[in-house]
Amino acid sequence: MNLVTNQTTTPLKVAVLGAAGRMGQTVCAAVDGAPDLELVARVDAGDDVAAVVRESGADVAIDFTVPSVTETNVHAALDAGAHVVVGTTGWDDDSRGRVSEHLERLAQAGTPRGVLIAPNFGLSAVLAMTFAAKAARYFESVEVIELHHPDKVDAPSGTARHTAHAIAAARAEAGVAPSPDATETGWEARGADVEGVRVHAVRLRGLVAHEEILFGNTGEQLSIRQDSFDRVSFMPGVLLAVREVVSRPGLTVGLEKVLDLS
Ligand SMILES: NC(=O)C1=CN([C@@H]2O[C@H](COP(=O)(O)OP(=O)(O)OC[C@H]3O[C@@H](n4cnc5c(N)ncnc54)[C@H](OP(=O)(O)O)[C@@H]3O)[C@@H](O)[C@H]2O)C=CC1
Numbered sequence: 001m002n003l004v005t006n007q008t009t010t011p012l013k014v015a016v017l018g019a020a021g022r023m024g025q026t027v028c029a030a031v032d033g034a035p036d037l038e039l040v041a042r043v044d045a046g047d048d049v050a051a052v053v054r055e056s057g058a059d060v061a062i063d064f065t066v067p068s069v070t071e072t073n074v075h076a077a078l079d080a081g082a083h084v085v086v087g088t089t090g091w092d093d094d095s096r097g098r099v100s101e102h103l104e105r106l107a108q109a110g111t112p113r114g115v116l117i118a119p120n121f122g123l124s125a126v127l128a129m130t131f132a133a134k135a136a137r138y139f140e141s142v143e144v145i146e147l148h149h150p151d152k153v154d155a156p157s158g159t160a161r162h163t164a165h166a167i168a169a170a171r172a173e174a175g176v177a178p179s180p181d182a183t184e185t186g187w188e189a190r191g192a193d194v195e196g197v198r199v200h201a202v203r204l205r206g207l208v209a210h211e212e213i214l215f216g217n218t219g220e221q222l223s224i225r226q227d228s229f230d231r232v233s234f235m236p237g238v239l240l241a242v243r244e245v246v247s248r249p250g251l252t253v254g255l256e257k258v259l260d261l262s
């Protein structure tokens with residue numbers, strides 16, 4: 001029998017850190033437009049993150065700030081009782097490890113919380129990374145090109161690092177040799193070395209966020225390309241992460257985990 005009830009769910013309360021930024025403004029609008037979410041705080045540079053998050057009663061804090069402050073913000077939001085969704089770049093094994101330890105302490109204290117860090121919330125980017133990881137073992141050569149707006153402060157992009165990491169792991173597991181490269185001079189023109197994968201960063205007015213992964217064998221090539229033309233492309237992933245993180249204690253890295261792609 002199909003039982004229909006009048007039960008209504010309480011909206012999740014959300015605080016946005018970096019609210020005045022390019023992503024922050026788009027995220028605030030997306031949260032505002034979601035019937036199951038309530039925007040309770042906009043946090044900007046100079047604000048006391050822990051105090052604002054605590055006083056707002058936020059269930060989830062979303063961080064789109066800058067690499068130099070994002071880890072501090074996550075610890076502050078956790079101390080204020082919130083789960084956290086992070087889109088900001090700049091994370092490494094050490095900073096992720098410290099967040100995992102913080103989450104472990106909260107779990108042991110009986111107040112488990114979740115943190116979900118994703119270098120890219122765009123579906124096209126998540127799928128491109130997934131397909132690239134699958135293809136990685138079958139090609140002799142691989143290079144990554146990321147292309148972004150010129151106001152971006154970090155290079156290579158977090159997405160490109162995540163992509164290169166997944167490709168490198170897949171190639172290592174399959175025992176694939178390093179990409180052939182006879183370069184003797186002019187190494188500065190060959191891009192960054194991310195775990196053995198060459199990554200090239202383009203900065204161009206008019207771009208938003210784009211990535212191309214190039215694979216080569218003798219006589220054939222595979223190009224995987226994704227384009228975010230507008231920051232609204234990240235919003236379904238951000239909202240999905242907000243709804244998921246409250247029931248995912250501990251640290252989750254990558255939206256592919258939530259989408260069951262990995
Ligand atoms: N995961 C994903 O899908 C995506 C990730 N990103 C990443 O998100 C981050 C933000 O990008 P974007 O919005 O373009 O950058 P912006 O520079 O436009 O926004 C960052 C905002 O954070 C503010 N800020 C700085 N310090 C603090 C602080 N301590 N507390 C709160 N706010 C602070 C800045 O304020 P002020 O300017 O006054 O310093 C600014 O308003 C980047 O790391 C980017 O790579 C971007 C797009 C998608």
Ligand SMILES: O=C(O)C1=N[C@H](C(=O)O)C[C@H](O)C1
Pocket residue numbers: 089119120148152153156157158159160208209210
């Ligand atoms: O700064 C940006 O714009 C973006 N940053 C993220 C990254 O560094 O990968 C995600 C997306 O590429 C947009």
